[in-house]
Amino acid sequence: MTKPNPSAVAERLHSASIRLLRRVRAADVESGLSGPKLSALSVLTFGGASSLSVLARAEQVRAPTMSKLVAGLQADGLVAKRADRADKRGVRIEVTAKGRALMEHGRKRRLALLRKRFGGLTRTELETLSSAAELMLRVASE
Amino acid sequence: MTKPNPSAVAERLHSASIRLLRRVRAADVESGLSGPKLSALSVLTFGGASSLSVLARAEQVRAPTMSKLVAGLQADGLVAKRADRADKRGVRIEVTAKGRALMEHGRKRRLALLRKRFGGLTRTELETLSSAAELMLRVASE
DNA sequence: ACGATTTAATTAGTTTGACTAACTAAATAT
């Protein structure tokens, strides 16, 4: 194998990431939720209850944007807002049982789809992808 | 290394892809173009002139969406539309010199940023990422 | 050869999600 050029690898990986995500997105469409809403719900489900501002930061959007997203999720009965007892300005956003059920159901659907796409890979290939994922996370978080 | 679970790898890679793309997106903001416009311009620059419908399909959006994006690019003088001589319904969308210059300039900027992020990786790590990119493209295109 | 269907692109109108600016209310700092 010739010595890889960092820029070339980066560009190729960039392109590959875009295409892979596009594919997987199709599975999430069935949930009936948009990407941003699903992502916020996911953070709340797996990261636990949170204030609006913390959630906005986690999702890299501004507070008003998250406020609207949460309002939509609340209207669907997927999250609930409670007053923060310690800070009366704050709200505590938590996933409802319905929201949790939707996430779990969606996760199963997505996994089934991913298993189909990734299931045909060899053990070595999976190991390569696994290592790559860790590297990507490291590079992205620097 | 333990035998990787396809679903777990897929999920991890999914998450890593999202974060990596988020990082890189920052570099493109400087171009003054939005993601979708930049992406369309990129396809035209590197893939050559194209009809609107082909371009729409390549970018996985509907024709009206692409029509608007191209109109925006045209207003900025980055692409030009010519009549298709063979099919009078069709248009041929091609990049202008100005569009090409913008892409080249943007590419240099992005590469400089990516070099900083990927430059610190070892040869082995780069090879892992390179192989992963190919696998991801294969999985995504199935 | 002609009417019907399909295809290419645009226009109109809606929805969603992003933003900033401006506001209220509460907490904190001077």
Add this chain to the structure above:
DNA sequence: ATATTTAGTTAGTCAAACTAATTAAATCGT
């Protein structure tokens, strides 16, 4: 006590996605 900062919402704008409908040209089937 007043000023400033922080948390969240509301109002208003914008870009980008969609569907439905329109126009024009190409192609298909009698």
